[in-house]
Amino acid sequence: MGNAWLSLKQYDQAIESYQRALSASPKNAEILLNLGLAYREKNQIEAAIATFESAIQANKGFKEAYDNLGNLYLKLGQHQKGLEVIRRGSGFIRFNLGRGFSIL
Numbered sequence: 001m002g003n004a005w006l007s008l009k010q011y012d013q014a015i016e017s018y019q020r021a022l023s024a025s026p027k028n029a030e031i032l033l034n035l036g037l038a039y040r041e042k043n044q045i046e047a048a049i050a051t052f053e054s055a056i057q058a059n060k061g062f063k064e065a066y067d068n069l070g071n072l073y074l075k076l077g078q079h080q081k082g083l084e085v086i087r088r089g090s091g092f093i094r095f096n097l098g099r100g101f102s103i104l
Contacts, residue, residue, distance in 0.1 A: 002034055011042040029059035033068065040072060048072060056089075063089045 002017035018035035025031060036051035052069035055062055066089020073082030 002031070002038070006034060006038055006041075009041070011038050014038040015042070027058040029055045029062050029065065032058060033062070033065050036065070036068060040068070045072070045076070066090060 002014045002021060005011070005014035005017055015035065015038045018031055018038060021031045022028065022035070032051055032055035036048045036055060039045075039048035039051055049069065049072060052065050052072070055065035056069065059065070066085055070082045070084075070086030070089070073079075073085060076082075
C-alpha cells in the first residue's frame with residue numbers, strides 16, 4: 001500500500017503504511033528506503049536522513065540507500081559528505097541530475 005500512496009503523492013498515507021509494515025519487519029531495508037523517500041518528498045529531511053541510514057544499517061550493500069542519502073546531502077549543499085556516502089555504497093559517484101543519473 002505504501003508504494004501506491006507514494007506514487008499518488010499521498011505522503012502521509014504512504015508514511016503510515018510503511019510504518020505499519022516496519023512494525024512487522026523492522027529491519028526490512030526496502031521498506032526503510034521507501035519510507036525515507038516519502039519523508040524526503042514531504043520535506044522531512046531529518047527523518048529521511050535517519051531512515052536512509054537505518055536502511056544502510058539493515059543492508060550494508062544497499063546501493064540505492066547510499067545513493068539516495070548521498071544525493072540528499074548533495075542537495076543540502078553538503079557536497080563532501082554526499083560524495084563520501086555515494087562512494088561508500090558503490091565505489092563510484094552517481095549524481096541525480098533531474099532527468100536521470102550521470103556517473104563519474
